[in-house]
Amino acid sequence: MKETGKIGIRNPCLVDEMPSFRECVAIEARARLRNAAFANRHVKPAVSATEKDAAAGAVLGHCFPVWLRFKGGKGVATTLGVLMALDFVIAAIACATWLAIAALFRMSSVAGMSAVIAALLSGVGLTIIATL
Numbered sequence: 001m002k003e004t005g006k007i008g009i010r011n012p013c014l015v016d017e018m019p020s021f022r023e024c025v026a027i028e029a030r031a032r033l034r035n036a037a038f039a040n041r042h043v044k045p046a047v048s049a050t051e052k053d054a055a056a057g058a059v060l061g062h063c064f065p066v067w068l069r070f071k072g073g074k075g076v077a078t079t080l081g082v083l084m085a086l087d088f089v090i091a092a093i094a095c096a097t098w099l100a101i102a103a104l105f106r107m108s109s110v111a112g113m114s115a116v117i118a119a120l121l122s123g124v125g126l127t128i129i130a131t132l
Helices: 010-014 023-042 049-063 077-084 088-104 109-132
Strands: none
Touching: 049 077, 077 088, 077 109, 088 109
16 A cells, blocks of 8 residues: 555545545545444533543644644544534534535635634524523
8 A cells, every 4th residue: 555644544545545535535424423423322411621621632632643743633533523522513514514615625624624613603603592
């Protein structure tokens, strides 16, 4: 297998060992959904501040991993997994945003930033709606 120096599912996608971008996304999505299903089954519904801090630490640790000298990692996939564990509705909105932007611009980084912004806005919006 050829190596690109990238980590995760992106490596086989970059060296054309996967037939399509869609197949790479499907593999990632299946892994994240499996993790979210496990978390939703085994994590209590009310999320404590400690659990939120741990989730934020996991996302930051994947965005800036030590073994890559703090130069980026797999933050988008981890963020989506954390969102699925914390709030599935917000995760669905973020995922739909990522898919739409990725299809439009063909850039995961732009799609990831857009998905996080959509998650923040939808979280604020859902909180406001819940208080009415």
